[in-house]
Amino acid sequence: MLFNSYTFIVFFAIMLALHNLPLSWKTKKVNLLLASYIFYAAWNPPFILLLWLSTVIDYFVGRALYNQKDGYQRKLLLVISLVGNLGMLCFFKYGGFLLENFVAVVNALGIDYQPAAPNIILPAGISFYTFTTLCYTIDMYKRKSEPVKSLLDFSLFVTFFPHLVAGPIVRPPQLVPQFETPRTASQQQLLNGLFLLSLGLFMKVVLADGMLAGSADLVFNAATALPTLDAWMGVLAFSGQIFFDFAGYSTCAIGIASCLGFTLPENFRYPYAAIGFSDFWRRWHITLSTWLRDYLYIPLGGNRHGEFRTYTALMLTMLLGGLWHGASWTFVVWGALHGIYLCVERLFRPKPLTPDQIILEAISNKEEAVEPPVITASASFAPAFLRNKGATNFFAALFTFFLVNVTWVFFRASDFPTAGRLLSSMFGNINGGVPVLTTLAILKVSVITVLLVLTHWFMRNTSVLQVAHKLKWWLVGIIWAFMLILLLLSQESSSSFIYFQF
Amino acid sequence: MKPKQFGKAAMLTVVLLALFIGGWEWYWRSKGYETLFDDSDALWADKRAMVYDAPDKSTVFIGSSRIKFDLDIPTWEKITGDKAVQLAMVGSSPLPALYDLGNDEKFGGKLVIDVTEPLFFSNAPPFNKTPKENIEYYKKRTPTQRFSFEVNHFLESNFVFLNREYLSTNALLGKLPLTRRPGVFVFPDFPEPFDRSYFSRQSFMADEFVKDTNLQKQMQANWAMLGEAAKRMPPASAKDLETMFTSAKDAIDKIRSRGGQVLFVRTPSSGPMGEGEKMGFPRDRFWDKLLAVTKTEGVHFADYAETAHFICPEWSHLSPADAITYTKLLIRQLEQKGWVFPHKTATANQSSTSKL
Numbered sequence: 001m002l003f004n005s006y007t008f009i010v011f012f013a014i015m016l017a018l019h020n021l022p023l024s025w026k027t028k029k030v031n032l033l034l035a036s037y038i039f040y041a042a043w044n045p046p047f048i049l050l051l052w053l054s055t056v057i058d059y060f061v062g063r064a065l066y067n068q069k070d071g072y073q074r075k076l077l078l079v080i081s082l083v084g085n086l087g088m089l090c091f092f093k094y095g096g097f098l099l100e101n102f103v104a105v106v107n108a109l110g111i112d113y114q115p116a117a118p119n120i121i122l123p124a125g126i127s128f129y130t131f132t133t134l135c136y137t138i139d140m141y142k143r144k145s146e147p148v149k150s151l152l153d154f155s156l157f158v159t160f161f162p163h164l165v166a167g168p169i170v171r172p173p174q175l176v177p178q179f180e181t182p183r184t185a186s187q188q189q190l191l192n193g194l195f196l197l198s199l200g201l202f203m204k205v206v207l208a209d210g211m212l213a214g215s216a217d218l219v220f221n222a223a224t225a226l227p228t229l230d231a232w233m234g235v236l237a238f239s240g241q242i243f244f245d246f247a248g249y250s251t252c253a254i255g256i257a258s259c260l261g262f263t264l265p266e267n268f269r270y271p272y273a274a275i276g277f278s279d280f281w282r283r284w285h286i287t288l289s290t291w292l293r294d295y296l297y298i299p300l301g302g303n304r305h306g307e308f309r310t311y312t313a314l315m316l317t318m319l320l321g322g323l324w325h326g327a328s329w330t331f332v333v334w335g336a337l338h339g340i341y342l343c344v345e346r347l348f349r350p351k352p353l354t355p356d357q358i359i360l361e362a363i364s365n366k367e368e369a370v371e372p373p374v375i376t377a378s379a380s381f382a383p384a385f386l387r388n389k390g391a392t393n394f395f396a397a398l399f400t401f402f403l404v405n406v407t408w409v410f411f412r413a414s415d416f417p418t419a420g421r422l423l424s425s426m427f428g429n430i431n432g433g434v435p436v437l438t439t440l441a442i443l444k445v446s447v448i449t450v451l452l453v454l455t456h457w458f459m460r461n462t463s464v465l466q467v468a469h470k471l472k473w474w475l476v477g478i479i480w481a482f483m484l485i486l487l488l489l490s491q492e493s494s495s496s497f498i499y500f501q502f
Numbered sequence: 503m504k505p506k507q508f509g510k511a512a513m514l515t516v517v518l519l520a521l522f523i524g525g526w527e528w529y530w531r532s533k534g535y536e537t538l539f540d541d542s543d544a545l546w547a548d549k550r551a552m553v554y555d556a557p558d559k560s561t562v563f564i565g566s567s568r569i570k571f572d573l574d575i576p577t578w579e580k581i582t583g584d585k586a587v588q589l590a591m592v593g594s595s596p597l598p599a600l601y602d603l604g605n606d607e608k609f610g611g612k613l614v615i616d617v618t619e620p621l622f623f624s625n626a627p628p629f630n631k632t633p634k635e636n637i638e639y640y641k642k643r644t645p646t647q648r649f650s651f652e653v654n655h656f657l658e659s660n661f662v663f664l665n666r667e668y669l670s671t672n673a674l675l676g677k678l679p680l681t682r683r684p685g686v687f688v689f690p691d692f693p694e695p696f697d698r699s700y701f702s703r704q705s706f707m708a709d710e711f712v713k714d715t716n717l718q719k720q721m722q723a724n725w726a727m728l729g730e731a732a733k734r735m736p737p738a739s740a741k742d743l744e745t746m747f748t749s750a751k752d753a754i755d756k757i758r759s760r761g762g763q764v765l766f767v768r769t770p771s772s773g774p775m776g777e778g779e780k781m782g783f784p785r786d787r788f789w790d791k792l793l794a795v796t797k798t799e800g801v802h803f804a805d806y807a808e809t810a811h812f813i814c815p816e817w818s819h820l821s822p823a824d825a826i827t828y829t830k831l832l833i834r835q836l837e838q839k840g841w842v843f844p845h846k847t848a849t850a851n852q853s854s855t856s857k858l
Contacts, residue, residue: 436687
């Protein structure tokens with residue numbers, strides 16, 4: 001069931017009503033669980049069996065892992081869980097990809113092997129709920145937290161409909177305790193939730209689907225080379241589209257959970273205002289990047305075993321992170337680019353200061369602070385606007401945004417020739433490409449991109465709710481109504497969210 | 503802001519939204535708009551599911567926009583007692599829909615295939631895009647999509663401004679007088695009164711369009727421009743055409759093997775478009791050959807005195823009044839071809855249907 005569908009609006013209204021009836025907490029949890037199964041079954045009912053299988057296995061394996069004393073047995077249980085979860089993910093998501101590459105390799109070796117094309121349907125949200133259950137069993141193995149007390153709570157933790165299909169990827173300590181005590185939304189939570197739901201739908205339906213998707217599709221589907229302007233506009237359009245689509249989904253999910261009295265973790269923090277790539281990954285798909293850090297990068301050694309091992313762990317994490325997004329080499333390259341950016345950034349970052357240097361730094365800063373600003377300015381050869389730290393950071397953020405856009409080419413292109421053609425067009429290696437974007441399309445992409453980057457920059461250290469609560473009530477009302485009116489006027493059909501395919 | 507103040511903001515939002523909806527709806531109604539239905543994949547899928555409803559009491563139509571305009575469904579249903587299931591798609595080839603019905607083991611009813619030569623005898627991807635998307639949507643339709651469709655039907659039945667084609671944000675922005683970028687193909691602007699759609703998927707021209715020769719000329723210019731664009735597409739090769747003929751025959755044979763009846767129909771076109779089609783697609787090489795290879799009967803408007811005279815306001819589609827007349831005549835022509843409508847409740851126009 002899509003958040004941007006009439007069915008969901010009716011479903012959600014019923015859920016809100018049920019959740020606020022004077023029923024026992026257990027009954028309300030059962031309602032939420034059944035509703036979550038209905039929500040999921042709306043795509044493809046048989047796949048609900050996979051969800052049950054994953055839930056039941058991990059619940060019991062998790063408990064056993066926590067209670068088991070024998071080290072060998074514990075490792076065996078962990079392997080069962082990993083094989084079960086990752087095996088399912090590999091079969092459904094990477095089965096075709098693995099077979100395709102296997103065939104390419106054996107054909108290259110001169111063996112004529114042409115198997116029938118596998119017809120595997122990807123269950124919605126499998127990448128997300130697999131990561132949710134995986135982190136539980138790994139936590140149980142490490143005894144990081146207590147096992148979930150009941151199968152009902154664990155099932156709800158895995159299946160809770162706001163996060164089920166496209167995150168945020170939740171950890172047990174973030175959500176399970178919330179199921180242990182009765183809760184309904186306070187007036188503030190309900191209003192915050194409805195506001196976030198409206199904002200999320202506005203981002204998805206009006207901006208991603210209505211304003212940007214068309215231009216991105218035209219450019220990425222173009223069979224020939226494009227003029228530089230069209231190529232850049234297409235990439236910027238996709239850059240905006242994927243943010244509004246995915247952040248829109250997360251905002252809806254957080255808003256829906258809030259309406260029911262639950263809190264989900266933040267997933268986006270104005271990523272296009274990031275200064276550098278480590279900052280970008282602290283702002284983009286936060287729950288995935290922290291998952292990868294905790295369950296992949298750190299177990300691979302993190303930064304505890306010297307520089308070489310650190311860079312290796314970083315690259316491996318980003319390559320696998322890329323592959324998580326899709327079973328294609330283009331996603332691996334996307335991950336590799338991010339890995340390279342992170343490595344380069346790490347290589348050139350200032351070394352940690354020694355205690356003596358810290359003292360010296362503190363003293364020199366103190367001296368600068370008392371120095372008249374006019375002297376500092378006249379002593380510098382840099383242009384005035386660059387001597388402002390804010391301006392420098394802004395340009396650093398713009399440079400990061402530029403590099404991020406280059407990576408999106410590989411993320412969105414269906415294959416390497418398309419990516420290559422587009423990159424050539426973007427960097428001017430094309431003579432006389434065929435333009436595809438209209439003046440209106442270029443205007444829409446330009447205006448939205450500028451507003452997007454500026455909004456991210458000015459909001460980079462705050463949150464939308466913090467800002468909304470600081471504004472006058474009538475201004476919030478007007479902005480809220482504006483979003484809903486545009487939502488109504490866009491009349492976009494219920495198109496799926498991009499991240500559902502992952 | 504305190505919760506109470508956020509509550510005030512929410513109240514203001516509701517009031518502003520209600521005021522806007524009321525005002526916007528009133529504005530478009532005052533401009534003469536009426537409630538219409540988006541001819542979407544969901545609406546197509548809704549009709550596609552109807553092909554199984556009482557095969558002896560329904561006739562399925564596939565083709566391009568012409569049959570959508572030229573078949574007046576109320577007239578058809580009143581005279582034949584048959585339900586008309588309109589599956590034709592604007593600007594598209596009927597072949598994907600024919601293959602889909604041919605491969606559908608459950609379909610064995612009456613099928614009328616509208617032939618618009620430039621679309622039918624072409625394998626240009628744009629002419630197959632919508633049919634493929636609609637068929638895929640139908641096959642993958644989920645229960646929630648069906649429910650959303652019903653809600654949308656209710657809303658579209660009541661609000662004029664819910665008109666995606668002409669009154670959505672993008673449609674309204676598209677009317678801005680912006681400088682055109684050289685070299686960019688821009689789909690021509692179809693005047694709104696030209697193409698309106700009922701829930702049955704029947705298209706019709708508004709009175710305004712039938713009366714206004716300027717609007718008609720605008721559409722004629724649009725057809726001329728699209729015709730020029732189509733000329734730049736590579737024509738179907740002789741081999742492609744052979745494949746089309748044999749694939750169509752295979753699909754038709756499958757439908758017949760399940761007890762179905764199939765017939766081709768060529769609806770009227772006139773003016774330069776009619777002449778262009780006659781020249782570009784000589785009957786002996788296309789229409790006649792199609793009937794011969796597929797061993798299927800056909801009704802060509804030019805073969806009958808009473809349908810040969812129709813003048814299409816913009817060269818390609820009949821006005822609503824002519825569509826009623828044409829539908830009555832088409833029923834008689836089908837009966838002459840041996841089609842039987844067992845639930846017929848009224849007699850068709852008594853005028854004779856003499857072959858030219």
